[in-house]
Amino acid sequence: MIGNSTDLFYANAMSENVLKFERRPQPKPPRQTPPWQKRLLVILAVVAFFAAAFFYYYLTGDQSGTLG
Helix, strand or coil: CCCCHHHHHHHHHHHCCCCCCCCCCCCCCCCCCCHHHHHHHHHHHHHHHHHHHHHHHHHHCCCCCCCC
């Protein structure tokens, strides 16, 4: 006879109690923004700035910067 079930239980429990030395997984590099998205973001920021300046002067009617 090979052994009873308690012998098999203790054999499995002891084999799982061993430290397993494994390499750490390689960290994933951070995702980088593609150059075209950076360029698009800069263009949109410039357009938004000029639109905000235009609507500020359009709505306030400030004429101090004009000649005449």
